Amino acid sequence: MEAKLISPSYSVQLVRHHLRRLQQRRLSQLHPFQRLRPVSKLELLYLHKNKLVGSLPESLNMLENLTDLFVGNNSLTGPVRFGSANCKNLLTLELSYNEFEGGVPPELGNCSSLDALVIVSGNLSGTIPASLGKLKKLESLELFENRFSGEIPIEVWKIQSLSQLLVYQNNLTGELPLEMTELKHLKKVTLFNNGFYGEIPSALGVHSSLEEIDFISNKLTGEIPNLCHGKKLTVLNLGSNQLHGKIPTSIGRCKSIERPSPEFSQDHSISFLDFNTNSFEGPIPRSFGSSRNLSSINLSRNKLSGQIPSELGNLLGLGYLNLSNNLLQGSLPSNLSNCVNLERFDVGFNKLNGTVPSSYSAWKGLATLILSENLFTGGIPSFLPELVKLSDLQMGRNAFGGEIPSSIGSLQQLIYGLDLSGNGLTGELPDKLKDLIRLTRVNVSNNKLTGSLSVLGNLTSLLHADVSNNQFIGPIPEKLKNQSISDPASFSGNPNLCIPRSFPISNNSELSYCEDQSRRGRSGLSTWKIVLIAVLSSLFVLVLVLALVFICLRRRGGHEERPKKDAIVFTEEEGPSLLLNKVLAATDNLNEKHIIGRGAHGIVYRASLGSGEVYAVKRLIFASHIRANQSMMREIETIGKVRHRNLIKLEGFWLRKEDGLMLYRYMPGGSxxxxxxxxxxxxxxxxxxxxxxxxxxxxxxxxxxxxxxxxxxxxxxxxxxxxxxxxxxxxxxxxxxxxxxxxxxxxxxxxxxxxxxxxxxxxxxxxxxxxxxxxxxxxxxxxxxxxxxxxxxxxxxxxxxxxxxxxxxxxxxxxxxxxxxxxxxxxxxxxxxxxxxxxxxxxxxxxxxxxxxxxxxxxxxxxxxxxxxxxxxxxxxxxxxxx
CATH class of the missing domain: 1.10.510.10 (Transferase(Phosphotransferase) domain 1)
Incomplete structure (x- = not known):
């Protein structure tokens, strides 16, 4: 039989183990279950990857000479009823990729010679039986991608022969016991996507040469201990936990050199490192640059600070580097260009500055470049067209400035996105952008771009374009017709942008038909007159506001705390507004009979002002809620600035001595x-x-x-x-x-x-x-x-x-x-x-x-x-x- 019959999900160790036994037996034909009869001398039964249905026959328990049972990748159902006094010679049990019911039978503890138990994605549930602790020769326990719950029995953690424990993607929980530190043969332990909690034992790896540790997506806490005692560690994944502290520098020095022969040496060092979504602080250890085998680093979503160490440029095999969502500062190290195998580079959401080094043009295989939400300057890098495999380019919310170079159009592989938003860009959209025929999303919002959007109409694969808050003019291309209806906000903030007559106008769109706009332009005021009127109006409003503030301060005698910046305060002495008078009258001065809701942040009243005008009045009593004032100002600060059909609209507000009131349109449908x-x-x-x-x-x-x-x-x-x-x-x-x-x-x-x-x-x-x-x-x-x-x-x-x-x-x-x-x-x-x-x-x-x-x-x-x-x-x- 050939190796291709065996699922690639299985460990290399198990595959070799299986093939070795097949070669020894040279079996040529195996029988399906429905023809199976008890055969006293049968040693190996291999029915992997067939179309077997029904349950696992209990008659298998009668095969007392059976050493290897492979029935993975079938459609077996029902409970697993296997394990008896007859299974003492069984070495390998593989039942993966079936649809069993129930859990692992405790009787498997009788199979005292078992060295490999593999039930991957078998739909098993319940707890892992403590009786597995009787398997004193067990080397490989693979129970991942099931529905097991509860803790791993301490008896299992005491199996001294255990070499690899793979139980990821279950619902397991519990703390990692000290007993696991005594497993001298343990090389691989993967527990990710479970609910393990507590600290990682500090002595883990002291007595063994651990090669792979994967604890991603659990609830582990504390700091990372020294895990490099055996200097064989190649995979260390601790992402999506609750770990904190500094990343140990010892990790970068976790390597050893083996010399099987004078001519050949093998470097053992970390190859995969994932610490994402924790609370790690401090700098990125420079010692990482010593782990020459590192091909993947993910340190995103932490609190790492300082500069990106230039030593990372020593990692010639690095293919994935994600440092996003941290507090990193300074410029990008130019010698990262040595990482010529890089496929993804993500430093978004940091405080990095300076220009992007031109030496990065060496990244010929780069597919994803994310520089968003930093402080980069110096214009859009001119070397980008040399990144011929770039499929996703995210550079938004920086300070690059300048124009969009026409050479961007040569990035023929751009598919997933082009984000140049919020960079103070000027000029027009280059005509060469029309060559990006595979591009699905483009974002050039919040710049100072001018000209028309006609080039976007040529992008045959385009699904969404955000051009808001620029100075574009003319009609929206036919290609973006549906988007103008479903997401009109993506075109907002362009006063001279218009909609062709063939388009329907969305209810919350601020755009008008092109014919109407041009008509208004011919009959309206000239541009300089409009600007002059706007400036004079702004000055008048500013003087009026300053006068009101001065009067308020004089009346308050300077003895009370001044109102916070941007807060409009109406005190009782000043008298409420006409609208507030109507609101208070409609609610009988906020009588309880008008209450329509209570929440964590206030009481809501219904106020009917006549003529079909019905409002909801939200009241926050400052004395009864320590953060009520803060909550109200936050709500004014946020919702007071936005307009969207699916957001509640703030109609008005009043800050009084004892409480604050906010006025919204009443929603008759309730919540x-x-x-x-x-x-x-x-x-x-x-x-x-x-x-x-x-x-x-x-x-x-x-x-x-x-x-x-x-x-x-x-x-x-x-x-x-x-x-x-x-x-x-x-x-x-x-x-x-x-x-x-x-x-x-x-x-x-x-x-x-x-x-x-x-x-x-x-x-x-x-x-x-x-x-x-x-x-x-x-x-x-x-x-x-x-x-x-x-x-x-x-x-x-x-x-x-x-x-x-x-x-x-x-x-x-x-x-x-x-x-x-x-x-x-x-x-x-x-x-x-x-x-x-x-x-x-x-x-x-x-x-x-x-x-x-x-x-x-x-x-x-x-x-x-x-x-x-x-x-x-x-x-x-x-x-x-x-x-």
Whole structure:
């Protein structure tokens, strides 16, 4: 038999082990289960990668001479009933890639000679039995990609012969015991994507020559101990935990040289290093430059500071370098150009400055270059066309300046994105951009670009273009017609941009038809007159504001604390405004009978002012809430600056001595929480099309906050209670009391904020907030729309939220069975439509993607909008539902 019959997922050790035994036996024919009869002398049974169905026959227990059993990659079901007094000669048991029920049978402890137990992706559940500790000769235990829970029994950690333990992607938990440090033969331990917690034992590796350690996506805490005692470590992955402190310099010196012969020597050193999404501080160790075998480094999403060490230029085999989302400063080391095998270079979201070294033109194989959110200057690098394999170029929010070079058009492999936003760029879009025929996304927003957008009409693969806040003129290309309807904000801030008459105009678009614009231009004032009027008007308003501030300060006698900058304060002595008088009269001076809601950040009243004008008045009492004033100012600072159809609009506000009032348009549909979980929910809102439109509307609103506001805004408390519905069932995001501006400063709080069930895993103990936390909360809302269950529902098992519940339900059922397990029964009739059913599946998959534990794996809200718009094509949307 040939090696190609064996799944590549298995370890090299097991493959060689198996092939050696096959060569010894030279077996040519094996029988399927239905023809199998007890054969007393049968030693090896190899039925890997067939189409076997049914359960594993218990008659296999009668084969007392059996040494190797391979039945992986079939369609076996039912419980695994294997392990008896007859299995004492069994050396290898491989049952992977089947659909078993139940767990690992405790009887396997009887197979005393077993040295390899491999049940990968076998749909097994329950706990790992302690009886496996009887397997004193076990070298390889591979149980990854199942649904095991609980702790690994201490008896297993005491198997002294254990060489590799692979149990990743389960639901295992517990602390890493000291017993694992006594395993002298342990070489490979992979525990990623579980729930292990506590500190990494300081003596790990002291008595063994560890080669691979992968603890990604757990809940480990503390500092990294010295793990390089045996100097054989090649993989060290500790990302997405809660580790802190400095990265030990010893890691870079974790290597040894073996000389099997005088002519040949082998360098053992780290090749893969992943510490992403922790709280590591201090500089990047220069000793990393000594690990000449390093091919992948991921230190993103930490608090690393200082400069990027030039010693990294010694890593000639480096293919992946991600240092994004840290506090790194200084310029980029020019000798990184020595890393000629680099495929991805990401230093986004730091404080790096200077120009990009021209020597980086040596990166001929580079596919992804991310320099976003730094302080780079010196113009768009002229060497970029030499990076012939570049497929994703992200340079937004820097200070490059200058014009867009026409040579950018020679980047024929650009597919995933070109982001040059927020760089103070001038001039027009080069005509050569039309050569980027594979480009799907372009962002040139927040610059000083001029001219027309006609070149974008030639980009045949373009899905989205953000040209907002520039000085473009003329019509939007036909290619961007759909986007002008679904995302008009991406064209905003260009007063002389217009829409061809063949386009429908979106309700929240600030653009007008080209004919109307030109007519106004001919009959209107000249440009210099408009500018003069604008300047004089601004001066008049400034003088008026200064006068009012001076009067206020005089009246207050200078004894009270002055109001904060930008705060408009109306004290009782000054008298309330006419509108406030009407509000107070309509609510009988904020009488309790007009209360329509209470929340963590205030009380909400309904105020009917007549003539169909109905408002919601949010009141924050400063004395009863220590941060009420701060919360109100934050809400004014954020929502007061934005306008979008899916965001609640602030109509006015008043700061008084004892409280603050904010005025919003009343939303007659109530909150999304009322719709889904209220006592008498509206049936029309519970139709799938209505739920889908809610999902799309909220996604549009969040995408606007994250990418079209400057600086961007993170809401930090997305949940159904904060999504309000108007009379047309259009959603509006509200309550910005916890929102933060991403203005370059660290976004943090002293305590964990948000609502239980909606807080992203990385924020359970940390305080830094980013766009990804909103994406996670949005994913939870999507799951509520699909299931109509609360984020933390009484029907879930103990300590389970909706994300864990959905994942556990889907792991035990096929996609087709998903409908009967998690989808709201109210949708049963609609699910008879296969297109609707497929759309619900896509939305559910999107929700699971948004709620990934690793923030880096979550989509952006712009990507969410695109997925939803694409999925919208699966059904015929009712008239008016398409944006």
């Amino acid at each position: 999304l929480y009322d719709v889904l979980h209220g006592v008498s929910p509206k049936e029309d809102v519970l139709e799938w099309s209505a739920r889908y439109n809610v999902a799309l509307g909220v996604a549009h609103g969040l995408a606007y906050l994250h990418y079209d506001c400057h600086p961007p805004i993170v809401h930090r408390d997305i949940k159904p209670e904060n999504i309000l519905m108007d009379s047309d069932l259009e959603p509006h995001i509200g309550d910005f009391g916890l929102a933060r501006l991403l203005d370059g400063s660290t976004v943090s709080t002293a305590t964990v904020t948000g609502t239980t069930g909606y807080i992203a895993p990385e924020n359970a103990f940390k305080t830094v907030r980013g766009r990804e936390s909103d994406v996670y909360s949005y994913g939870v809302v999507l799951l509520e729309l699909v299931t109509r269950k609360r984020a933390v529902d009484k029907s879930f098992p103990d300590s389970t939220d909706i994300v864990s519940w959905v994942r556990s339900m889907l792991s035990s059922s096929s996609v087709d069975d998903m409908v009967s397990t998690i989808v709201d029964p109210v949708l049963a009739d609609e699910l008879l439509n296969s297109d609707l059913r497929e759309q619900i599946v896509e939305v559910t998959e999107l929700a699971l993607s948004c709620t990934e534990r690793d923030p880096a794996r979550r989509p952006t809200m712009r990507e969410v909008v695109k997925v939803l718009c694409d999925a919208q094509g699966l059904v015929r949307c009712p008239s008016g539902s398409v944006r």
